[in-house]
Amino acid sequence: MPAKLTVRDVYKIFGNAPQQALELLARGDSKEAIFEATGQTIGVQDANFSVEEGQIFVVMGLSGSGKSTLIRMLNGLIRPSSGAILIDGEDVATCSVEQLRRIRRNKIAMVFQHFALFPHRTILDNAAYGLKIKGVDAAERRRRALAALEQVGLAAWADSYPADLSGGMQQRVGLARGLATDPQILLMDEPFGALDPLIRKGMQEELLALQKTLKKTIVFITHDLNEALMLGDRIAIMKDGRFVQVGTAQDIVSNPADDYVAAFVADIDRGRVFTAENVAHRPAVVPLDDSTAGDAVKTMEDQNLNAVYVMDGNQIAGVVTYQQAAAADRESGPSDVPIQDVLITDYPTTDPETQLADLYGQASTGLPIAVTDAKNRLVGVVEPENVFAQISSDIQTASTEAAAPPAADAAPETAAADRPASEKLPAL
């Protein structure tokens, strides 16, 4: 299925002789050199990406990186100097004014950093603005606007004015206004940038919750990497109008493309980027029936593990540590010790999606953490030292280390080093 939104070879030059600048760019001149030579400013260069339906695509960068210019080209507020922007196959970059108006009314809506609510209209009229422009009649407008306000929890304020609301509430109205026309694509230009940190976090969570039901295609601009990591299915990092790296949060944090990106990711909380899935490995297990402590010891020695899980059918019975199993086996002499005698039944478990930051407590037990799926089947095991290794590893840039997983460097003695750290784990 073709992507919902495709951006192809898009350039934006500010100035009155864009062709000149494009030629110099093709030659390979830098942004500063071109400005000195021609007085033209490169806003965006060589933008190429696509967004699938239902995805949140986050564009990240510092001020002046071109991200605001880029998002405004997506709904035609700024026309690109060259390139194509395809929404469901229609090229926004070169379409007529009527076509553009139609697309803006029906397919795409925008939420702004400073809310951009009309101060002379009530909250309800603000939310209904897009509908009024489309020509929806008053009663229907009212109903749909109220529904949108309901979604953001502000239906009670329908007859108030924007001046009566706090920043967070105003932005929620902005969001309601964007949702009221039921667009397929939502453009969000640093929507939470003007809000204080606690409200910002609440809004991010609200957006994710809404997205679960609404499944809009969202292009989200921010300069806050933590926000990007939290919200983005895919993240693009921009610098000087160019895309420096595009990928998932884990890709960018594990393998920053250059020093610029590396500097960005240096300060983020890696515990919130990676999940149990990223550091788990396929578990070696021992069946409960007819196993002895000696069997467990043998398995652990073969695979170089400190502990192993014991399965009763496809449910977890418990875990056995090498120390305890080996000691019991030694003391019993020639006779076999049934595995039940050394079984630890109080073991740590987690979901695959749990962030590493939430695993510190369980990691401190010293036992490997069982990763279970929704049906409580064992899908993987997380060694405690890998949790900390993943969080604390030094950043390797693509130029210095070829794709070596960080866990391999930090914990060579565990068997986990031999297993790739980020496989998707099926149920056993």
Add this chain to the structure above:
Amino acid sequence: MSPSDLLIIPFDDWVNALVRDWLVPNLRPLFRAMQVPITLVLNGLDDFFAFVPMLATTLVLALLAWRYAGRGTAIFTVLGLCFIDLIDLWPETMTTLAMILTAVLFCAVIGIPAGILSARSNLAWKIVRPILDIMQTIPSFVYLVPIVMLFGVGMAPGIIATIIFALPPIIRLTNLGIRNVREDLVEAAESFGSTPLQMLVEVQFPLALRTIMAGLNQTLMLALSMVVIAALIGAGGLGLVVNTGLGRLDVGGATAGGVGIVILAIILDRITQGLGEKNRVPTVSLREAIVSLFRPRGSVAPAEPGKAG
């Protein structure tokens, strides 16, 4: 040595030739036609104000003043208008009122669209602005003569002169008001697919209204200041009273006319300023009310609407 040693341009002859020999014979019908709507509106208003009894008019104006400008202005309105009646200048004042309203109406009808056009098009503004500059700096006496030549003498020509004099503020402030609407609001309106007309009606005009009303207020004041000059070319009302007093060196008569103009000016000024303000002036004590008449506008702080958490 200066350019005038080489050449003297007969500018005055050229203007004479233009107006007398070309403009008047060729476009006289057009100019006569232009007077028709003005005369219609003027006569309508004049008859109306002559018909309505003095107390009714006073009451309506006082209520308007109370609603839009506060109790103090309302009281002043009643006292002032009664005084005008007591000095036997009521009919002339009503004539002047009709003239002013006609002039302001036509200024609004011409000026607001011109201002909107200038706001949307840099080219239009480039053309309009120097014309406004000329209109505002040229002494009004200078265009009285061509007006008489083209339109004759009487009320309508007086109003036309007033319109020319009073038009610039409304155009300038409409242009300013619309250009000054917050850019991000215009961007938001555009991003939802508004046509230029929708944007004007829904966003730009309502938000520029305050500035436009200020422009209207200024236009009104300029129109009032033209009443005496308009009387020179045949307009009636209080301007004529002042003029007559001037001609006969009748200080008392001229002063009476002048006082009438001032009272009318204050009342209309306060009401139209109040129309432009979003916050109504809260009713205060009588002492405060009289003091507020003399305080500069905008220094009364309205009550803060309750802020949400």
